[in-house]
Amino acid sequence: MDPYISVENVSHVYSNGVTAIKDIDLDIYEKEVVAILGSNGSGKTTLVKHFNGLLTPTKGKITVGNLNTKKEKVSKLSSLVGYVFQNPNHQTFLPKVSQELSYGCKNLKMSEEETEERVNKAVELFELHDRLDENPFDLNSSQRKEVAMASIMAISPQVIILDEPTTGQDHKGCKRVLELVRMFRDHGHIVVLITHDMHLIGELNCRTVVMHQSEKIADDQADVVFADKEIMGKAGLQPPQITSFANELSHLDQSKTYLTIHSILESMKANKKESVKVASRS
Numbered sequence: 458m459d460p461y462i463s464v465e466n467v468s469h470v471y472s473n474g475v476t477a478i479k480d481i482d483l484d485i486y487e488k489e490v491v492a493i494l495g496s497n498g499s500g501k502t503t504l505v506k507h508f509n510g511l512l513t514p515t516k517g518k519i520t521v522g523n524l525n526t527k528k529e530k531v532s533k534l535s536s537l538v539g540y541v542f543q544n545p546n547h548q549t550f551l552p553k554v555s556q557e558l559s560y561g562c563k564n565l566k567m568s569e570e571e572t573e574e575r576v577n578k579a580v581e582l583f584e585l586h587d588r589l590d591e592n593p594f595d596l597n598s599s600q601r602k603e604v605a606m607a608s609i610m611a612i613s614p615q616v617i618i619l620d621e622p623t624t625g626q627d628h629k630g631c632k633r634v635l636e637l638v639r640m641f642r643d644h645g646h647i648v649v650l651i652t653h654d655m656h657l658i659g660e661l662n663c664r665t666v667v668m669h670q671s672e673k674i675a676d677d678q679a680d681v682v683f684a685d686k687e688i689m690g691k692a693g694l695q696p697p698q699i700t701s702f703a704n705e706l707s708h709l710d711q712s713k714t715y716l717t718i719h720s721i722l723e724s725m726k727a728n729k730k731e732s733v734k735v736a737s738r739s
């Protein structure tokens with residue numbers, strides 16, 4: 458299977474001379490959820506801005522859906538790759554939710570019929586029926602973020618980039634983000650997450666790319682990356698608290714990396730069954 462996004466030996470040097478990403482190779486396939494992790498300034502945003510053509514490589518090549526991003530218009534690429542900004546206020550600017558939802562489709566010059574069909578689908582998925590006439594700025598930040606995500610979903614790009622989706626969200630908002638990532642994946646989209654939220658990555662146990670000082674230093678499932686003390690230390694990352702806690706529980710199988718309470722409980726139950734078996738044998 459060909460990758461949908463192919464990053465081949467890509468570097469980006471900004472006009473001020475800063476090398477923000479260096480010699481990156483990365484293939485992203487259909488239906489993958491990929492988290493990009495790394496400390497501030499490590500190059501995460503610069504990397505993903507190449508996926509929708511906001512930036513182009515100063516060295517190397519990127520293809521998205523077989524299109525060379527250097528040769529395509531940003532408008533074409535933004536129909537394939539949607540970018541949900543960290544701050545929904547940077548994305549919502551129209552006075553009604555309904556206008557926000559249709560803006561992207563209209564901007565891409567879709568017919569009225571197609572726009573209506575796509576917006577209706579987004580309204581359905583995000584259950585926005587009662588909010589269509591509201592002003593996005595009258596909604597709370599979690600609801601406004603959902604409107605921003607729904608307006609990207611209306612375009613139905615193959616790839617959805619979520620930049621720090623849980624930042625500034627309360628517990629309910631964070632849970633909703635997790636649900637939405639799963640919903641995007643279940644609808645066949647590729648989801649790329651830029652995040653510092655280790656709990657979110659732990660819950661998803663998704664493919665995790667770690668950036669450090671402009672370079673990619675790890676690319677594996679979250680449980681494998683989180684168990685790699687050298688990588689985690691180098692990138693200045695801490696696994697979710699639950700993983701550190703589980704590492705202290707000597708009666709758990711320490712060959713595994715525990716990312717959620719659920720996984721710890723499952724292991725405890727398995728241990729219990731095992732010890733009952735042993736007890737009944739002796």
Ligand SMILES: Nc1ncnc2c1ncn2[C@@H]1O[C@H](COP(=O)(O)OP(=O)(O)OP(=O)(O)O)[C@@H](O)[C@H]1O
Pocket residue numbers: 471472473475476477495496497498499500501502503504
């Ligand atoms: N427009 C720009 N012009 C010049 N340098 C930039 C520009 N944008 C980012 N940089 C620099 O490129 C490097 C990588 O920045 P980038 O924003 O990609 O990192 P990041 O990992 O996304 O950081 P953060 O977590 O803080 O958002 C940093 O040194 C940053 O100062």
